[in-house]
Amino acid sequence: MSEQSLTPRDYLSQIDSLRQGIDDSFRDELVGEIYTHATMVTDATVTEKDNGPAWDEKLDWLLTHPVWGWPLMIFIFAGVFWLTVAGANVPSAFLAGLLIEEGGLREWMSEYIGWAMPAALSYSGYELLHMLMDLIHSPEWLASLLVDGIYLCVAWVVSVMLPPMAIFFPLFTLLEDLGYLPRIAFNMDPLFKKSGAHGKQALTMAMGFGCNAAGVTACRIIDSPREKLIAIITNNFMICNGRFPTVIAIGAIIASTQLGGGAWAGTVAALTVIAVVGIGVVVMFGVNFVLSRSVLRGQSSTFTLELPPYRKPAILRIIYTSLIDRTMFVLARACVVAAPAGIAIWAVANINVADQPIGLYIMQFLEPLGWLMGLSGVILLAYIIAIPANEIVVPTVVMLILLLPGMGETSLQAGRMVEVGNDQLAQMFTAQGWNLMTCVCFLTFVLLHNPCGTTIWTIWKETNSWKWTAVATLMPVVMGIAACILIATTWRLLA
Amino acid sequence: MSSDTTLPNTHPDNCGGCTSCDPNAVTTQRLGVKLDGYDFVVALAGNPNTGKTTVFNTLTGLKQHTGNWPGKTVARAEGAFACRGKRYKLVDLPGTYSLLSASVDEEVARDFVLFGKPDCTVVVTDATALQRNLNLAYQVMEITPRVVVCVNLMDEAKRKGITVDIPALQELLGVPVVATAARRNQGIDKLVLAVAGVIDGSIKCEPKLPPTPPKLQKVIDEILPKVKRMVPGLPSPRWVAYRLIEGDHRIRQALLSGELAELYPVRLPVAGVVNQPVMEDVSDLASEQGEVAHV
Numbered sequence: 001m002s003e004q005s006l007t008p009r010d011y012l013s014q015i016d017s018l019r020q021g022i023d024d025s026f027r028d029e030l031v032g033e034i035y036t037h038a039t040m041v042t043d044a045t046v047t048e049k050d051n052g053p054a055w056d057e058k059l060d061w062l063l064t065h066p067v068w069g070w071p072l073m074i075f076i077f078a079g080v081f082w083l084t085v086a087g088a089n090v091p092s093a094f095l096a097g098l099l100i101e102e103g104g105l106r107e108w109m110s111e112y113i114g115w116a117m118p119a120a121l122s123y124s125g126y127e128l129l130h131m132l133m134d135l136i137h138s139p140e141w142l143a144s145l146l147v148d149g150i151y152l153c154v155a156w157v158v159s160v161m162l163p164p165m166a167i168f169f170p171l172f173t174l175l176e177d178l179g180y181l182p183r184i185a186f187n188m189d190p191l192f193k194k195s196g197a198h199g200k201q202a203l204t205m206a207m208g209f210g211c212n213a214a215g216v217t218a219c220r221i222i223d224s225p226r227e228k229l230i231a232i233i234t235n236n237f238m239i240c241n242g243r244f245p246t247v248i249a250i251g252a253i254i255a256s257t258q259l260g261g262g263a264w265a266g267t268v269a270a271l272t273v274i275a276v277v278g279i280g281v282v283v284m285f286g287v288n289f290v291l292s293r294s295v296l297r298g299q300s301s302t303f304t305l306e307l308p309p310y311r312k313p314a315i316l317r318i319i320y321t322s323l324i325d326r327t328m329f330v331l332a333r334a335c336v337v338a339a340p341a342g343i344a345i346w347a348v349a350n351i352n353v354a355d356q357p358i359g360l361y362i363m364q365f366l367e368p369l370g371w372l373m374g375l376s377g378v379i380l381l382a383y384i385i386a387i388p389a390n391e392i393v394v395p396t397v398v399m400l401i402l403l404l405p406g407m408g409e410t411s412l413q414a415g416r417m418v419e420v421g422n423d424q425l426a427q428m429f430t431a432q433g434w435n436l437m438t439c440v441c442f443l444t445f446v447l448l449h450n451p452c453g454t455t456i457w458t459i460w461k462e463t464n465s466w467k468w469t470a471v472a473t474l475m476p477v478v479m480g481i482a483a484c485i486l487i488a489t490t491w492r493l494l495a
Numbered sequence: 496m497s498s499d500t501t502l503p504n505t506h507p508d509n510c511g512g513c514t515s516c517d518p519n520a521v522t523t524q525r526l527g528v529k530l531d532g533y534d535f536v537v538a539l540a541g542n543p544n545t546g547k548t549t550v551f552n553t554l555t556g557l558k559q560h561t562g563n564w565p566g567k568t569v570a571r572a573e574g575a576f577a578c579r580g581k582r583y584k585l586v587d588l589p590g591t592y593s594l595l596s597a598s599v600d601e602e603v604a605r606d607f608v609l610f611g612k613p614d615c616t617v618v619v620t621d622a623t624a625l626q627r628n629l630n631l632a633y634q635v636m637e638i639t640p641r642v643v644v645c646v647n648l649m650d651e652a653k654r655k656g657i658t659v660d661i662p663a664l665q666e667l668l669g670v671p672v673v674a675t676a677a678r679r680n681q682g683i684d685k686l687v688l689a690v691a692g693v694i695d696g697s698i699k700c701e702p703k704l705p706p707t708p709p710k711l712q713k714v715i716d717e718i719l720p721k722v723k724r725m726v727p728g729l730p731s732p733r734w735v736a737y738r739l740i741e742g743d744h745r746i747r748q749a750l751l752s753g754e755l756a757e758l759y760p761v762r763l764p765v766a767g768v769v770n771q772p773v774m775e776d777v778s779d780l781a782s783e784q785g786e787v788a789h790v
Contacts, residue, residue, distance in 0.1 A: 008750045011721045012739070018717055019740045026740060027595065029708040031630070037705035038629035045664040046625055049656030223599055 056310050060183070064307070069187045076180070078274050080171045085248055085270040088163035095159035099125040100152065125155060141350070148403070149346030150339050156395035157338040160245040162331055168241055169322040172210055177313040181206050186307060195285045196292025198227035201234075205284065208238030209277075211330055212455040215240075216462055226298045230291050232459055233472045236451040237284040239277050241330065242391030246446050247273050249394045254439050256426035272443070280447050287475075333454060337389035344385050345396060349403035359404050373481060374441030374488025376432065378404070383445070388453040393446070401428060437491045441484045448480030525556025526575035526582065533575060533584040535694050538611065540604055540635055541619030542628050543590030546647045548572075549677040550619050551587040554687070578687045586613065592627075594634045595741075606745070608638050612758060615693045617686065619645045622652035622659050622674070632668070636702035637734040642670045643689045650676040669703040707733065714740065725750055728759035 062068055090112060097104025106122035109115045123131070129151055133143035175181060181203055189199035200222050208215030215235040222228040239247065251272030259268065292298065348359030359381065367377035382396035429438070450473050451459065460469040541547040551557070555574030572587040588607055589600040608616055618635050620628035625646065636642050646659055665672040671689040675682030692698030707715050718736040722729065729735060735755075738746040749755040 006724070008725050008753070008756075011725050012747060012750060015718050015721055015736075015739050018714055019742070022711070022714060022740055026711070029710055030737060031593075031595070033705045033708045034630055034633050038626050038633065041629060041664065041667045042626040044667060045660040047658050047660075 059310065060307060063180070063183050064186050069183075073184055073187055076175070077277075080168065080175070081273050081277065082270045083171060084164050084168040084244065085273055087167045088248070091163040091166075092159055095162065097122075097124060099155035099159055102127055126152065144350065145343065145346050150342040152399065153338045153342030153345060153392065153395060154335050156399070157334050157392055158331065160249075160395060161242065161334055161391050162327070164244050164248070165241050165327045165330060166323065168244070169210060169326040170318055172206075173318045173322040173326070174313055177318055179307070179310050182307050191285060192288070195288035196298075197230045197234075197288040198222045198224060201227070201231040201288075204231050204235060205238050205281075208235045208240060210241055210326060212236055212238065212240045212451055213458040216455060216458045219462065224298075226292075226296050229463065229468060230288055230296055232462060233291065233468070233475065234284045234287050236455065236472065236476050237280045237287065237447065239273075239280050239447060240390065242334065242389060242452065243393075243446055244273060245391060246394045247276050247443060250439050250442050250446075253426045253429055254436065257430060258436060276443055276447055283447070334389050334391050337453070338392050338395075341385055341388065341392055341396065345399050345403065348381070348385075349400070357404060359400065363400075363404070369481075372488065373445070373484035374437050374491065375445065375484065376434070376438070378432070379442065379445075383449065387450065390446075390452045398428070401432065437488060437495075440491075441487055444483050444487060445480050448476050448483055450474070450477040524577040525554070526577055533582045535581065535614040536584045536586065536611070537690055538607055538613035538616040539585060539587045539619060540608065540616055540631065541588075541590055541645075542592055542621065542631055545590070545619045545621040545628065546677050547590055547619040548587060550617070550645065550647060550675065550683070550686075551585060553677050553680055553683050555585055576687070578691055581691065583690070586611070591631065593631060594638070602745075605638075608635060610749070610754070610758065613639075613641075615641045615643060615690045617643045617645050617690060619647050622646045622648045623655055623657055625659065633705060636668070636670060637704055637737075638731045640670070640700045640702050640730055641693050642700060642702065643686065643693055644668060644670055644672045645686055646672060646674045647677055649674050649682070650679060667703060669701045671698055671700070704733075711740075726756045726759055728761045729755065730759070
């Protein structure tokens with residue numbers, strides 16, 4: 001065969017045999033040569049006035065320090081959660097007074113402003129709507145459906161969710177805008193690598209604190225399909241904003257029942273949030289580890305992450321984007337979900353079969369599993385109703401207790417909405433026979449249960465696979481049921 | 496840096512007032528997304544966070560989102576500008592640190608430079624981190640000689656007390672180097688002129704690439720002639736050899752199917768095609784930028 005008649009295939013097989021002897025160091029050689037050359041060129045052309053390290057280099061040294069980077073990171077995040085929890089109290093009480101509680105607004109005014117508000121002005125939205133329904137002689141059931149069902153559920157969601165989000169999202173956007181998030185990824189990279197996942201997962205996890213659906217979408221920045229799937233599946237272990245209020249409420253109940261409430265409530269609530277967030281991060285790494293050594297086996301890939309320069313944050317833009325794009329977006333979504341959930345709650349409480357509301361049948365059916373998990377039938381029913389959005393779990397529990405007959409002395413049918421502050425919430429929970437174990441199991445289940453409807457939908461869109469969507473949906477809820485049963489059984493054995 | 500964006504008059508007094516002598520003729524028209532009927536294609540490569548998108552926006556008048564975040568820009572952004580009656584399509588490639596590994600971003604960028612055969616590729620670099628940025632510049636120059644290196648963020652470099660000797664850099668790289676501060680619209684017109692020069696052949700690019708690593712010299716020497724036989728018109732046989740050693744499937748496929756041979760036919764040397772005293776032009780251009788860079 002002459003040289004001329006060789007086809008590309010022949011040449012390639014010749015080349016293949018030539019490259020046999022070359023090992024993996026090939027790329028290092030190549031990059032090393034470029035690096036040496038580039039160094040030579042820049043040495044000859046670039047001059048730097050030595051002003052000592054600039055402030056941003058010093059800051060980076062500190063923030064990405066192998067030892068100091070960690071406590072700083074924990075401190076910064078704890079600070080963000082603290083501000084969120086502590087700061088949300090007062091506006092939450094205001095909104096609850098404005099929208100729901102009888103006399104709540106007047107109480108709030110006298111406590112925080114020192115103004116003895118005339119009773120005539122201090123009707124809540126809930127009271128006003130009922131008056132309006134009375135005025136137009138609406139049928140009892142319609143008033144009940146619209147006001148006790150839909151309005152109450154939406155109002156609960158707004159007063160419980162809006163304040164923490166309106167504080168958390170601007171703070172988070174501030175961190176993002178300053179350029180801190182990539183530095184977190186830098187700090188956490190070794191841990192992600194050890195757990196068999198991608199370092200950029202830290203960024204998607206940080207987004208997950210805001211909203212799991214947003215976190216799942218952010219997983220697009222991970223190139224390797226294997227590591228992207230891990231990141232998508234485990235994003236749910238980041239307690240999203242919608243779940244904060246539940247954690248806060250239970251933390252406040254623990255404070256109220258165990259410490260007698262009062263001054264400690266805010267602190268305990270904040271510490272509870274931080275603890276649950278921390279446990280969520282640990283669980284996430286554990287699941288990463290297991291997944292990357294079982295169904296999603298493989299090497300973790302390397303990547304280059306540039307630490308962007310610190311920028312002076314544009315405060316107005318932060319407020320705009322975090323309030324309009326994030327807070328209002330998530331809130332609107334929650335309200336859209338809350339309205340039908342309100343109808344569902346109303347329906348299970350008001351549609352009777354054989355003189356009993358259907359909610360009671362479902363609750364009784366769920367009671368054994370609930371008991372085993374250290375919870376109760378009403379909590380599980382609330383979780384089922386709240387599948388579309390996590391944020392309405394506590395409101396749903398409260399409304400189910402209020403609406404279903406025989407659940408306690410406070411029943412809506414008897415009159416109007418009672419005042420539900422944290423202490424009242426604690427009383428209501430205690431009246432159900434719930435104790436510290438219930439709270440711990442409740443918190444466990446808040447962390448470990450299926451992602452909300454929007455997140456499930458997003459996971460399906462991103463993975464395009466029913467199989468992985470099912471895994472991401474069912475795995476956490478199975479884990480949650482198992483963990484709750486384990487905790488409750490151990491607790492009961494020890495007690 | 497002044498806002499003066501004219502070129503120094505490097506033409507002889509008797510050139511008869513050609514357009515290059517008219518400082519006003521250098522103005523760039525921003526054509527946004529009007530992509531039809533372009534004459535040339537220009538690719539924009541660069542590391543993330545070098546202001547690549549700002550350069551893109553300044554040239555095309557578009558408002559692509561710029562961010563402080565290594566996000567996902569897999570899709571190419573395209574825009575257009577015109578200068579001296581020629582229309583250029585500008586393709587903003589995803590920001591990458593190299594063209595070596597297999598991430599989607601790097602593949603998109605690599606494929607466009609190799610298979611898209613842009614008439615010129617601008618590598619946007621960060622003046623404050625030039626050494627790291629040259630890594631990508633060298634990899635692009637390895638694929639195509641028709642490269643303009645844009646040293647961007649000169650304003651940032653000045654703030655940090657960093658100066659870049661642009662003429663020396665140009666000498667060492669062998670391709671035109673232009674200093675810019677795209678955020679302030681400084682140096683952009685010179686960038687356009689350098690691109691136009693590379694495309695019309697009035698500026699010759701002779702990239703001075705890093706040598707072959709000594710350990711690989713022998714095998715490259717053996718592979719090179721085979722690559723050249725497969726695709727005689729290839730400007731970058733050594734790069735293809737590197738890729739084959741690495742076992743790059745896309746390149747193998749392109750060789751097997753004849754795609755590369757089709758893309759890079761043999762160019763017969765035609766005497767007198769390349770305009771003359773061009774290098775002079777570039778160095779003048781460069782010396783002016785050199786001053787600019789040091790101010």
